[in-house]
Amino acid sequence: ALTDLNGRFLATNPVYQNMLGYTEEELQKLSFLDITHEDYSEPNQALIGELLAGKRRQFQIEKQYRRKNGSLVWVRNSVSVVPGTERVPRFLMALSEDITDRRRAEEALRDREQSLRLILDGIAGLVAIMSATGEVEVVNRQASDYFGKTAKQMKGWATSDAVHPDDLPAVISAWRHSVETASPYDVDHRLRRSDGVYRWFRARGLPLRNAEDRIVRWYVLLTDIDDRRRAEEALLASERELSVIVNTVPALAWSARPDGSAEFFNQHYLAYVGLPLEQLQGSGWTVAVHPDDLGALTAAWQSMMAAGKPGEVEGRLRRFDGEYRWFLFRANPMLDESGNILKWYGTNADIDDRKRAEEQLRRSEAFLAEGQKLSRIGNFSWLVATDDIKWSEQLYRIFEFELGVPVTFELIGSRVHPEDLPLMHDMIGKAQRGVSDFEYEHRLLMPDRSIKYLHLIGHGTRDREGRQEYIGAVQDVTQRRLSEEALGRARAELAHVARVTSLGVLTASIAHEVNQPLSGIITNASTCLRMLSADPPNVEGARETARRTIRDGNRASDVITRLRTLYSKKDISPESMDLNEATREVTSLSLSELQSNRVILRHELADDLPPVTGDRVQLQQVILNLLRNASDAMSAVDDRARELLIRTERDGGDRVRLSVKDAGVGFTPQAADKLFEAFHTTKSDGMGIGLSISRSIVEAHHGRLWATANDGPGATFLFSIPCRRESLANDETRVNQTDPVTDAA
Template identity: 55%
Template sequence: MMGLAIDPGIVLDALSVMAWTALPDGRVDFVNRKWSEYTGRVLGTSSDWQWRDVTSADDLPKLLERQTAILASAEPGEIPVRLRRFDGQYRRFVLQISPLRDAEGRIVRWCGICNDVEDLQRAEEALKRRELDLQLIVESIPVPVTVMSPTGEVEAQNRLTSEYFGKSFEELKAWRSGGFIHPEDLEAVIVAQEASLASGAAHNVETRYRRADGSYRWFNVRGFPLRGRDGGILRWFFLSIDIEDSKRAEITLAASERHLNETINALPALIWSARLNGTGEFYNQHYLDYLGRTLSQVRDYGWMDSVHPDDRAGLMSVWSAVMASQLPGAAEARMLRYDGQYRWFLFRTSPLRDQHGKVVKWYGVNIDIDDRKRAEEELRRSEAFLAEGQALARMGNFSWHVDTGEIAWSDQLYHIFEFEPGTTVTLDRIVARYHPEDVGLAFQLIEQVQRGDSDVESQYRLLMPDQSVKHVHLLGHRATDRPGRREYIGTALDISQRRRSEEALAKARSELLNVARITSLGALTASIAHEVNQPLSGIVTNASTCLRMLAAVPANIEGAQETARRTIRDGNRAADVIARLRALFSKRSVTLEAVDLGHTAREVVALMQSDLDRDRVSVRAEFADGLPLVGCDRVQVQQVIMNLLRNAADAMSSVDDRPRRMSIKTEAESDGMVRLTVQDAGIGFDPQHTERLFDAFYTTKNDGMGIGLAISRSIIESHNGRLWAALPKEGPGASFAFCLPIYGG
């Protein structure tokens, strides 16, 4: 076949991209098979100007304008355009047009190819929309990628870049002087990059890169910036798209005397052709180099020896089915490399047809997908580990598109809620699973989401179909990578076992505290009795003696007077005992410091959260921002807050006809004070006994000692503050509030 001219139409039909030719005036006179397959139009309806029908109406004016300019310039050019596929779907292409000239330099024909850039442009758009992990972005793009800083320093390259150049990252950083770019192209690349760095605009250049083996390949280098939310440039991405094939196709079309085998042998892919009966006929040099074998060794079916034994039968079955159908086909199998290593390849084949549509030959390409296969296997393992980890941790994850109502759940979350896996999850189904007493928490969470809170958190109970109860802790965070769309990502953790352990521990602690309280009360009562009984006994004895002395004849006035003096002494002694007891509950050593009252209250609420949850009390915190600091002893004030919260919870312990809600808030007073208020929805108190609530040993509880509020008031007053109680104007419950002076005020 050497020395024979090859029909350009056959060459164009063998290309894996859409290609066409046009007369010097731009009228299309030929389209290849790929064009017809993509558009669903044959030569008769795709020639001349009728190809406009498959062009997007929005792009057609710009296409015609750009085409006119290219024809007028008589120079190569490219046009971005969207073309309609046979199924009605539009995809983005870059039309690359080059003139073919005769020996005198006159244009005898125009040749063009259509590069499908849909996936690439989608990747570029995705990079602009999302701030993803840099290494993940770089490695996920299936072309060589270089990442540079806003000032042009190389920061990262993907694996394909390193493999292509065969250099380390440090060597590639010196790309200007490292000889990686063809000397004739280096200056143009530098100028284009510096212009983009200065203007912030994307650029697009073609250049030749030197591969690790010393050969050069043409690349289309597209540089575009990654910007932050403020519009500033965070990184520069440079995508190098191998256009060597298209360049070589242009050369082949311009100089048809070159042998087809020479062109194919230069392509960095395993390319082959087969006869009509399926026996191998031609293998390019890259194919032979990969196998480490000669053409005679792999011709006919000799190439099957390089296929992994486990894959041969399946590959042959697909190959037989493809030949029978006379349609393009594909299969995956492992091939043995010259060094004894098997790698996965994607076998793609298409038939070459004559002008009558009859298959005359098969062309194929084997694409190395070993890295993709390994990545897929690693992904499957990671997903399996994640699912197992979630099952062990009893944790599931979810996403919720608030505007559309779309909810996605992991398998473990279906298990926690005991929903049928894979069924549609709706908000109504979720709320229906809530414990009736906790439904209010569901609406409170929905309210937070509707407000657009960045973080949401809730603990609630689920009532399962078998009437068992589960405790769930939910955490959600609003995603910020899609402006204008409210999406929450979060986890739900089954804490039933932990809650049961906490309740058992709290019960044991409560019983121990009750025993300690009873013991302390008994000891305190015995001590008071002992201290007071002694002077009282003296008073009674002295009074009896005084009466006898006065009743004597004659009356012993002097002795009675002495006895009365001893009676007065014992009375004062009893008063001292009472004073000491009062001092025991009222005197505190106060160490003033600057304290954030809201932050201090948050610590107390967090400390008591498990007790409040056990009592089914929901707390609404309203801590004002920017409040001045107060001067107090932090520990003593925390004791007061804890006592008020405990009293509020106790006041609602018998409430079953309404939610047990408690609010705690801080606010500024007009007299240089800061107020903290605790309000409950409990049983309240008798307004006639408001002040008695703060008397020592006065209590409305069956098991209370009556000293908590008395001690709390003495602590607040020792800080020059005030503590008081009030009933709400409407509704049940009571509120207790105290105020403290501003630190240094």
């Protein structure tokens, strides 16, 4: 291109025009500064100034032109001044060369060099570029830092100076071998760090060859393997252990590629399905899945892969013998640092026994729920610290609350009978103080004013966090209580019938007991009249006779009172009583009957017998029944005396015992267990309820009734009851509230 001294274009050739995209006419309207990149305008003008001043004959400059289309092109201009003539002034001539490709190549080279430096510095290891003879030429930043030398100091340095003395022979041998054979250099050895500490490195070197196949440079990577070497043995042991675990763990282990295709199955898996590894790889494993489970299982597997998250699904897997068992399929992805899935690992745990147990549990729970419903039993749990109360469905039904309503003590209290609320609050207080177990009965007052009876049992335990918790059961015993009350009334009536029946047999004896004082009254009354009719009247004798009349009247009244008591249906009345006195009253009523049966009655009543607590009528009924049975047992005895011994004595320190011994026919050991059964009798006219009722009465008095065979003929029937003491006195409330005959049942 030719320009005037101001830089305006005079002429250009086609190459120049094509390079810039302008026509010659368009360029003649411009100066070279118009198309020069602004970064090069001042340097370009300065050079032209020096050229015009004669300081330069020519100059070269590399700069950028802006094409017509706005793009930039790199050029190298060689500029000189062409001398003018008289007719032609001086002008500038520029030879321009398009060097865009070269500049781009140079920039790319610089970028590559910079990238190489960044790459070298980014490598997690020590990198060294060495001469063919082993001198350092270039190192990365990690190498400089490790050895504590600058890059300049590293140049020409022989790294053998830092090799551990024990490793140096092997390093030299390996290096010589690589140099002589032009083979890669690969050796593990220790290198001294700047602080004097030696660490293990793996040195790997590759040779660079020239066109003549001669080594001109070595590229060496030193990787710190010190931690690896220290952990190598542990790792090997761990790998061996892992291998054993994978193949011995009671689960089927497997792995799959990111796309879900299976690639590995442990020995347990292969042994279970009885198929080779090659047949299971890919999607071949699905042949062992139960057809009914395959759809859900594969859908779950696809969902896990799509989400890239762990998951699990249950399904049946065919065993080598054709049997299907339930397994829990678990899959976990292994991710790289970017979150990409590298591999899937999974285990199939045999849950067949658990599934069967769950089915049995489900059935058991169903049976339990139905059983609770039928037996009217509900269960509960109560966490004391939070008052969190959980109820079973049946308990909601018992209290007649809507299912699922949050249970609170306030809600429970709204159903408890007002008279039993103190009992409930007392139970809550004891539980809060740490009582281990509790049991009590209370009533519910329902909205329709009906009453339910509940029996509650609670057991204290600790939850996983160590907090006090009670677990228990509540039974609706309303029907039982109503039945017991009805049964109690029936038993009381039966006991009354038994008493009346027994007394009916003693009619002659009773008549004798009544007639004797009545006869005395009549005789004394007649005597009193004669004494008063005498002249003069024997007043003192009449007075004494009247006293005897009153005495006999009182005797008759006592007999009638005792009979009325035995015949009555009055409520049970426990009292402190003398068992000897009660025994004498019964024997006095029975004496005539016993004498008519030729029974010889003997008493051995202890003088120091302490009082007992009980119902006088019921205990006398027991004594009367034992006396009658003993008399009846001797009714057929003619070869020996019909002796009957009634004895009272202490039974240990806190009990008294009464025994009735006869000389009758006795009983066999086989019959001993049946003596006290209801409706069991050996009499042709007996009902078989006397001994059964007697045992119920004695047991209700905290006692025991039993029979033993005598060493000689006959048998002995005995009962033992507690003496009166404070603990028994406190029990009077219970005895007073409940019919002992009913309780014993």
